[in-house]
Amino acid sequence: MHELGIVFYIIRDVKKVAEENRVERVSEVVMDIGEVSTVVPHLLTHCWRWAADKEELLKGSELKCNIIPAVTWCDDCKQEYETVKHGKTCPHCHSENTWLLRGNEVEIRELVVSG
Amino acid sequence: MDEVKIIEIKKSVFADNVKDADALRAELKEKKVFLLNLMSSPGSGKTTTLIQLINRIKDKTRISVMEADIDSDVDAVKIKESTGVSSIQLHTGGMCHLDAEMTRQGLDNLDLEETDLVILENVGNLVCPAEFDTGATCNAMILSVPEGDDKPLKYPLMFTVCDLVIINKMDVVPYFDFDLERCKKYIHLRNPQAQIIPISAKTGFGLDHLADWLLKQLP
Numbered sequence: 408m409h410e411l412g413i414v415f416y417i418i419r420d421v422k423k424v425a426e427e428n429r430v431e432r433v434s435e436v437v438m439d440i441g442e443v444s445t446v447v448p449h450l451l452t453h454c455w456r457w458a459a460d461k462e463e464l465l466k467g468s469e470l471k472c473n474i475i476p477a478v479t480w481c482d483d484c485k486q487e488y489e490t491v492k493h494g495k496t497c498p499h500c501h502s503e504n505t506w507l508l509r510g511n512e513v514e515i516r517e518l519v520v521s522g
Numbered sequence: 523m524d525e526v527k528i529i530e531i532k533k534s535v536f537a538d539n540v541k542d543a544d545a546l547r548a549e550l551k552e553k554k555v556f557l558l559n560l561m562s563s564p565g566s567g568k569t570t571t572l573i574q575l576i577n578r579i580k581d582k583t584r585i586s587v588m589e590a591d592i593d594s595d596v597d598a599v600k601i602k603e604s605t606g607v608s609s610i611q612l613h614t615g616g617m618c619h620l621d622a623e624m625t626r627q628g629l630d631n632l633d634l635e636e637t638d639l640v641i642l643e644n645v646g647n648l649v650c651p652a653e654f655d656t657g658a659t660c661n662a663m664i665l666s667v668p669e670g671d672d673k674p675l676k677y678p679l680m681f682t683v684c685d686l687v688i689i690n691k692m693d694v695v696p697y698f699d700f701d702l703e704r705c706k707k708y709i710h711l712r713n714p715q716a717q718i719i720p721i722s723a724k725t726g727f728g729l730d731h732l733a734d735w736l737l738k739q740l741p
Contacts, residue, residue, distance in 0.1 A: 520527060
């Protein structure tokens with residue numbers, strides 16, 4: 408539901424980087440999207456199409472989403488587990504003293520550019 | 523053919539907003555202004571709660587209200603008519619949340635020298651406002667009984683970022699499968715430090731407690 412707002416942030420950052428590097432055309436923007444980041448990749452690419460085509464720099468460019476699997480760390484038994492499968496409760500020792508290690512990313516990884 | 527190359531960025535999309543929010547928070551602290559960011563889903567009773575709360579504290583502190591809405595000013599008008607406190611409307615232009623920059627633009631329209639407490643009524647939504655730090659001193663949310671006691675499980679981030687959870691519409695508990703203790707447990711699972719205050723904006727239950735709590739937080 409907030410994907411369009413996020414697309415506007417991405418566009419702002421990409422424009423800044425493009426300006427700094429004197430880039431005329433961006434053909435691809437590669438994102439790292441965590442599995443539990445609350446960003447829905449296909450909605451993000453959908454919003455991207457709509458918003459990016461309004462920008463000369465980004466017209467026709469593709470937004471690619473790399474999905475980062477979510478992993479949680481249990482502070483009691485010092486083991487990792489898959490967040491999506493088990494949630495907040497550690498499957499090894501049933502503790503709730505657990506923290507998300509990764510899977511919350513909404514990051515711009517790289518740009519493919521020309522010009 | 524144009525030369526094609528790759529520029530590595532590796533940067534969170536939220537990084538700039540976090541920076542703006544931290545700067546705004548520091549500035550407000552300096553000016554001794556407390557910014558309360560109030561979030562909730564639509565229909566939780568945010569505006570009614572605000573009116574009740576403001577009427578209890580407006581003689582003790584100088585208040586301004588900023589109403590964020592996608593596109594209307596019904597809430598700003600209602601607050602002003604019911605409390606006499608000045609209120610401005612921020613339009614998000616279709617966006618589902620406010621960020622630090624939009625919040626700052628709103629604050630620029632207030633006289634902060636003459637204000638102790640700014641209440642920001644965020645867009646009614648449990649997902650997006652939690653993602654974007656507004657620079658607020660305190661994040662609060664209202665959960666109403668008909669929404670169910672399982673909301674902290676379904677919208678974990680919202681409950682993780684909130685310092686205060688107000689549980690509204692306690693007067694209708696007998697008609698719903700809402701277990702207050704279970705709800706508190708779910709909230710503390712997400713955020714062990716969260717302050718939880720049950721109220722009914724309609725009957726007035728718990729509002730004095732809420733008013734006292736808020737007054738104690740002010741600088």
